[in-house]
Amino acid sequence: MTLQSRLAFIGGGNMAEAILGGLLACGYPLSQCVVSEPLKSRCEFLHSKYPGLQVLSGSQANQLAVNGSTSPKRTATMISEGSVNLNPTAASTSFAPAEVVILAVKPQVLKTVVHDLRQVLQTRQPLIISIAAGIETRTIAKFIAEGTTLKPRDLPPVIRVMPNTPSLVNEGATGMYATSDATDDQRHVAESLMAAVSKQVSWVDNEAMIDTVTGISGSGPAYFFLMMEAMEEAAVRLGLDRKTAKALTIQTCLGAAKMAQSSQDDLETLRVKVTSPNGTTDAAIKTFENGGFRELVYEGVKAANMRSKSLAVELGGKELSTKL
Numbered sequence: 001m002t003l004q005s006r007l008a009f010i011g012g013g014n015m016a017e018a019i020l021g022g023l024l025a026c027g028y029p030l031s032q033c034v035v036s037e038p039l040k041s042r043c044e045f046l047h048s049k050y051p052g053l054q055v056l057s058g059s060q061a062n063q064l065a066v067n068g069s070t071s072p073k074r075t076a077t078m079i080s081e082g083s084v085n086l087n088p089t090a091a092s093t094s095f096a097p098a099e100v101v102i103l104a105v106k107p108q109v110l111k112t113v114v115h116d117l118r119q120v121l122q123t124r125q126p127l128i129i130s131i132a133a134g135i136e137t138r139t140i141a142k143f144i145a146e147g148t149t150l151k152p153r154d155l156p157p158v159i160r161v162m163p164n165t166p167s168l169v170n171e172g173a174t175g176m177y178a179t180s181d182a183t184d185d186q187r188h189v190a191e192s193l194m195a196a197v198s199k200q201v202s203w204v205d206n207e208a209m210i211d212t213v214t215g216i217s218g219s220g221p222a223y224f225f226l227m228m229e230a231m232e233e234a235a236v237r238l239g240l241d242r243k244t245a246k247a248l249t250i251q252t253c254l255g256a257a258k259m260a261q262s263s264q265d266d267l268e269t270l271r272v273k274v275t276s277p278n279g280t281t282d283a284a285i286k287t288f289e290n291g292g293f294r295e296l297v298y299e300g301v302k303a304a305n306m307r308s309k310s311l312a313v314e315l316g317g318k319e320l321s322t323k324l
């Protein structure tokens, strides 16, 4: 396995595209990537945005993406029989087997997807990276092993990753957890892939911490977009035109983040430096604090964390603990 390993994305939605787009932007070879995605319009979108990318759909698309097919004739038969559709711009009808499989479907369909891929995952033993919120590594291992006599040691290792959508612009923040059976080489490959699209990659030792990572950086971009939407709206209500309101809001967010990243000061000091006593910022900050801003943020992050845990219960059969 190399840092240009053959990658199969199972699911070609928002987060898959964020990772794929970020990898391609930093030079990952397009010819090493295949995406399996059932929705025709989404396939067309991916074809047109990434010309030459192999995008598969159809009933056997997931299998083909993982298993590969070194016989163009066999692939052509699958295509003519309609079990696989392949975009016409893709370079080849031969597929090497995937060395890394990125499970990028919604948590609710993960079980079905993994069940369908069970055989090929057991045979090919690719490194499996799951980005699905909530679903634990042992649950994925259970899905792979179900209906067989395989022992955990016979299963391919699963690395659980919680990325975020800024990966698309190579500004992702990613949390990672690997089970003890993952080798250093496999961890290195997974980390290198995510590091290519993320400015911050953090391993956690305890899988439960992935729920917390989900509540902070996985879901986090949406919190900042919400804040920016609210600031833009406030500026418009107070008289600015929308274009100016949006541009000032976005640049303020970016500037604050860059300062926070590069400054020796902690976040509180940076805030205090903007806040003249009894000045304008002071008036705003007091309004936020009096409205319970910090507690509200805590409750929001906790809700995301708890939802991640409850997905593990709903979809993985785990007991729900009320402990965070």
Ligand SMILES: NC(=O)C1=CN([C@@H]2O[C@H](COP(=O)(O)OP(=O)(O)OC[C@H]3O[C@@H](n4cnc5c(N)ncnc54)[C@H](OP(=O)(O)O)[C@@H]3O)[C@@H](O)[C@H]2O)C=CC1
Binding pocket: 010, 011, 012, 013, 014, 015, 016, 036, 037, 038, 039, 042, 062, 104, 105, 106, 107, 109, 113, 131, 132, 133, 162, 163, 164, 165, 218, 219
């Ligand atoms: N969006 C985000 O910011 C983040 C998402 N995640 C995780 O990433 C995963 C994907 O989320 P996201 O990209 O937002 O969701 P999307 O719905 O955008 O993407 C999932 C894609 O998988 C496709 N799909 C559905 N069934 C199958 C199948 N049987 N085989 C192959 N593909 C299938 C869907 O097609 P169709 O539309 O036809 O159903 C869809 O295009 C989730 O598990 C989520 O928890 C993790 C971190 C951040």
Ligand SMILES: O=C(O)[C@@H]1CCC=N1
Binding pocket: 133, 214, 218, 219
């Ligand atoms: O909202 C979700 O469930 C996914 C996981 C993290 C971000 N989006």
